[in-house]
Amino acid sequence: MRNFCKECGKAVSETMRFCKHCGTEITRNVPKNEAPLQKTETHAENNKNNTQNQIQTRKTNKGKKVLSKKQKIMTGLFGLLLLGGLGFVIWGNYYYSEANTVKRFRDAFVEGEAGTLQKMVTVQGNTISKEEAEAITHLLTEDDDYDFEFIKDKNPEKLFEELPVFKVAASNKKALLFFDQYEIEAEPQYVSIYSDVQGVETTFNEKEFPMLEEARSYTEYGPLAPGVYEAKSAYQTDFGKVDNRKTVVLLSSENEYESEVEVSEVTLSVSKLYELPYDSIQFMINEEKVDIDMEDDDVTVGPLPLDGSMELTGVAKTGWGEVNIGPIALTESYQDVEMDLLNDQLKEAMSQLILSFSEDYVEALAQQDASAIENISGALQETLDYDLFSYTDGNGFSGSLDEVGISFTDMIEVEDNVYEIPVQIKMTGTYDKDGDPEEIKKDAVFQLQYNKNNGEWNVFYFNESYYTTGSNLEFYEVSGEEHQGVTADDSDEEADSEEEELAEIEVLVENYVYDLVDAINAGDYSLVEGNIAPGSDFDTMQKDLVARLYDAGLTQEVLSAAVVDMTEIDSGEWEVTTNETIVLNYSSGETETEDYQWVYTIELTEDGYKITNLE
Template sequence: MDKFCKECGSSITDSLNFCQHCGHKLEATKEQPKETAVTRVKQTRNYTKKQKILISAAGALLIIIAGFYLWGKSYTSPENTVERFVDALNEKDAETVQELTILNGSSISKAEANALISLAKEDKDSLNLDTSNLKAFSSDNELFTIIDNGKWLGIFPRYGFSLLPQYAAVSIPFDGVASTFNEQEFPILESDESQVVYGPMAPGKYSLRSSFSGEYTEVESDESIILADSYSDWVSHSVELGAAYVTLELFNNHGVPIKNAYITLNKKKIPFDEDLRIESLGPLNLDGSVKVTPTVETNWGEVESESIALEETYYEIGANTLSKTLMDELSEAILLYGEEYAKANASYDPSLFTNITDDMRETFQYNFEYYRGEGDYFSGQLNSIEVDYNNLRFDSDQYISVPAKFYFTSASHREGEKVDLGERIDHTDVEIIYDSSAKKWLINSSYSVDSWFDDNFTAATTLKGSQKFYKASKTAAATDSEGEASSTDLNSDVEETTLNYIYQLVEAINANDYDIVRPYIKDGSSLNTMQQDLVDRLNESGMTQEVISASVSNIEENNGKWIVTTDETIKLTYESGDEETKDYTWNYTVEQVEEGVVLTDME
């Protein structure tokens, strides 16, 4: 006859004296009245010795069997089973935990048993291990149920714990990530490129190891995950591997025409697409250990940028697109233009330019005619040019704008006036085009800009000028009817050479290099010996000099020589740091030689 629990109404196994569902203890069944015993007179029977031994042995066996039965019944009782289960959890006895637990009708693995032990130890809220109240023990633990688990030794009812299946929904940063739980692989219930669901597995606290091995990187992570959901729902967990797919976008800062672009990663070239992007590269480590090196190919050669240590998933790369070849070519064109600018302006002769476009030559022609008509003249020299290649821009495949600063020592003056030289800085935006027929760069324009230019200007290179001085002359390029150089030409050459000598002598003193001024002095002359000694002597004293101003006040021709009178203002800086400015008036002797005119003496 079936028994039912008065507490919860569930069916109870006949052999139990409690409800296996709620733990309610059953009332003992009333015993039936015993029949009246009939008194019988026993007759005495005599046994042989052998029979007595057999009887004794049988009695002992019956006692042993009865004792074993009582022990077995107690050992396999629900109360004892609960005690043994809790003891196994507390003592980290994974073998016993395996013996006493069932998951979906099968025994659990050692990895699962250890996870359950860890859960019991470290997460007290998930399991109630108080065995003093069997009813509370059964009702408070939602992760397992006490069940009848067959017979022990085919005799005793055996009880166990049916575990609630758990599922781990692991979010992965990219496809191909493999995960183990306590170093064991578990079945995959379902998966896609962003999530893998593992299970069923026993409740517990697991050591989750996730790993990935790909073309560019190998990464792994060790984390903990607790699977203790009382509804057997998926437990979500996001894996952090320190690696991800990376997108790279090349930004052409200068607008240089790019033929090809790629990065180098682990000695492998990976090209940018036509939009100069590389999408979803990787997965890659993002701890800075992986480096990529961008390279662009232009008409002026390959340009390699600095390597990038990857730590983010997106990079906008301002790649270097200016090759040394291109910058050298542009520097040469800009420097030549600066030198010819001083020379052409001094003589108002646009034909002296050799690397400007026809349009720009017409502009200079117009300007020169205007200045000549106004009686305004230019005298000066190019000292240096600073070029800001950082802000260079290609306006098309051939037009380039380059910010530049031209440093002159010069003066604008009227004819016959004393030339008061000073520093002049032209802030310009130089437009350069490539003449494919002539195969060279030409200056197309040089626009002056305002003071805001300095805010963004950073000199990437400084080009040193010749510092050759050009004296203003209305007829510097004129010749007489026989094609011979006119006297005006010679006077202009004498004046120009004298002024160049003054500036270059100071440069020679400061650099302790007499060869800087040697071209303006006749070898073997008294001035040669005098100034060679002067350079050595002033350098030893630690003095440096600076030309504040220099002008020619008079030129007299005498027997094929010229006596040139100059007014000079020179700043002297002594080794101590003290400074002094002095005015000088000198008379130089200038002679004509085969190469031109040179200085021979001074007084």
Template sequence: MSKFCTDCGHPQQADERFCQHCGTPVNQKAQKPVNQPMQEQPVHAEQPVQMQQTPPPAPRKPRTKKQKAALAAGAVVLVAVVGSSYFASNYYSAASTMDRFKEAVQNKDAEALTSMMVLENGVEVDEYQAEAFLRLPPEKLAEIMTFEETNGFLWSTNEPLLSIQPHGKVAGVINRHAVIGVPQYVELYLPTESEVEYAFSLNGASLGTSGATESVSAGPFLAGNYLLDSTFSSDYGELTASEELTLTSASREYQSHYIEPDMDYVIFSLPYDDPNATNVVINGHEIPFNERSSETVKVGPLPLNGSVSVKAVATYPWGTLESEEIAVSESLQPVTISHLTEDQRSEVGELALAYAEQTVEANANQDASFIKDGTEALKTKWQDNITDMIERNRMYSGQLNEIQLMTSASRVTGDGDTSKLVIPASLHFYEASHLAAEPKDPEEFVSEGYLTFAYNADEGTFSVDDYSYRDETFETEPDLILAGSETYHESIPVQVVEKVEEEKEVSSTATDQDIETFIENFRQDYEYALNEKDFSFVQSYFESGSAIYREYDEYIHSFDDTYYFFEFLEDRVTSVEQTGENTYKVNTAELFDFHNHVNETWRYTRTKSYILKIKDQQLYIDRIDMMTDDITEV
């Protein structure tokens, strides 16, 4: 017999004591049969027949609020579980992961990339690697992010550096896809100098330090454009360098990268030999100059980016001086030393000006005693020059307009107490040099040369020791210009013409002394002719129009404007022989130095044979033959 729950109306089995649907206890005695057949009653015509009906189920008992809430919560949970499962399955799918990856790249969202990217070997991609990936050029990123399905996975086709593959599960049930990167490895090859220590970082992440080693290995990294920062340290300075390091290899092997820091071993060089230069100072280290050389020993390695500065130091009789700070920027680094303090520079300038004024007076008065500020050796040299002027019947008139000194280009010669200071100088005159019988015709004249100063340590003063001419204009700009007095001095004629002529006028025969004096005068005038490029100094020693006259005229005028200087050291007559009634053969020994424009000095040792003749009571040189010629570099 079927029965129903009196609370919810759910069908029940006969032996059940509780409703399996709502849990209501079942009262078996209270149960009434359902659908029992009706008892037949007598049928009377005058009474209607009444049918017995099945009684309706009892009314359902209302659910409590707690029951309703529980039912609602269960339904929500069921819907949420089903919905979440669907959403997660879609969110972590390969297609969705690819879309989210492209969106993060487009938005330059490094943090988002770290949540969806991993390297093939399982190493998580951190933010600095993601940033390096985003720094790749846009066209490179476009190539990498073109995906195509291969063997069930999405692979970047143009550059196979990325793939989208399952990578773990979500809630242990749903497949999670990730962007898998091909790992990048790099081998940094270093200079092998043992004196340098290295430190490296990629995008700010340290790769550690290294000493004397050939290479440093690093990886794995995500493909990207990294900023490689390198620090190189030595005893002499530190260099920090940055460069881009692009890693986009699909080989999964180490990529070689050679570190070439802007460092090198350095030699410091002075523009001139300066044996007084003691050392170069770098970060407290004193680097000596090689003995009697303008260069130091090789030191380093040193940064060549100007971050390290040095000073050169030298000790002279007039004091210890040093250069200004010099930034190191090349392997052969020039340095210059200030040879004078500001006070000494002014002192030397005034001394040079006084000396130049005194030379004008000495020339005009033909008296070397006017040279007050020169050394005794210089005064003697001036006396010889003036004597030569008198003998050649030459006169001088002029004035000093100004002097220009290039103290920045000064140099020091000699060593210790014998050191002398040499300064390029430009002396500006208004002057005329002429024969006594000739009219004066003064004009502007600039004498370029070198003023040499000696120092008296006992007195603590400088004096002019020499002035040597330079037959070309200095390229260095003057840094000290002083005005002259512009006082005009004029020579007083001296009757020396007859004396000069007597030296050349001889009888049909000449004594050995006459010939020796003739040769000595020729050599002296020849030195002037060569240095002044003026044939007129020696033209009277040759017969006009002769072959040797033309030869020496052409030779003296063949010198160009390149600087040179002849310095005759010895001219000696070794023998005189009369070879005919009016002819003589004179043998000589000659020694002179030739200074060229590249600061080279060559010494010539020669023997010559001069053939002289007497014509119209005048000695002439008819021929000069070279006997021996030895040349050595000084």
């Protein structure tokens, strides 16, 4: 059975896999039944037509080269690149054009895009900083009075009319290595910051800019881009850093502003209220120690900030404890500093001394005897005996002490370490045994002496006939004890009583102490010889002492002298013990303070009591 190609209808052998006439694959599955004749003829006709078409196709293909798949892809890519490159050139020429550069600058300015402005704006050919770009954006937000037309009209070109510190200019750099481009040139800004002190440093928007010139009264900075800056001026002092911030607008080439940093040297005028003594004193400004020479009337410190942040304090060490001074806010270039060393502790010590004296004083008025007043010198007791009782009729005061007012604010220094204080003594009573009690006010004055060596106070002087009342009396409570006054008695007129004798001896010794110092300082023995028994060994010894110490250039000063004991060892002979504090001033300039305890021998002579020996 013969086989035929289904495509071209020509006979093929059974062993062929492809038709040798048309190349069609031969199907081996041949139906058992023979196909109808009409179908065979139609099929043969189709095969004939197909064969002719294939022959024609082969002829055509012989004249045209077929592209591979890779070649087709490459061809497509090339076309796309060509179109993309053309579009890129068109975009670049537009984007970097002068007109679009102006528009981009305007848009970035209005929208406050500091990053874009930083890339576009230059000052003297250099790209501006982030801080400068932010300053440009602040031109729109600093003041409501800014009303730029180029924003309303959306006309970028008007920007340069309203802000002539900016202009567009061709850049000498290529954009993307290919395109000509433009940039916004900003007029360089220079600003002088004036200050009262040299050394004030200023930053703008927290950035340091070049310092062109530093003069005594100003510092010039620049160049900066135009804009609105926060200028922070700072000055470093020995006591801390002070700064001031202010908004500055830079829209002209030269700008001037005051730093307004409140810094200045401060002159301290230090004075002591009451001139009270102290051992040492340390001043501090904000806990930083400051050395101040108290011998100078005015002391200059600083420079310091005068914004109230600096406070002057001090600690004075005194015999009655530490006294705090201040705090005093330093806000002026001239500052008065008053040292008030009269603290509560000192007031307590002084007031107790005055109150104790006042209680004894009323007792003395009642007894008509100054010896009732304790803890005073014999010399003061003798003075009080004369002052208080010379003009009385001998009748004592009957009544009580009501209260005592002390005016510390009127205290003054009358001599070294001696302070006078007005006091008012209020009593109720009478000097007439048959009279009715009445209120009595006595304006008196106390003089209190301070002993630097032991830190104690004593009554140096008292006068009950003071001419004025203290301006600010502080009243203190007292015991209110009732006293019964003595009456006049002829027996009181007996002379040479033991009390008078003791007072005379005590005055003699105290006068000797002070007179001896005067004699040594003056080189004049006559100033003291009246207290010494003439012709005695003690007389010769003291005459030699005065001459020797004067020649050595030694001077002395009595700080205190008090009789502490008196003992009669024989009729008309006494031993008197004293405690003395003497300052020794050597010719070398060295000074010493010495405490002495002496035992004097006092004998009654034809000229009265005299000193005959000293141990």
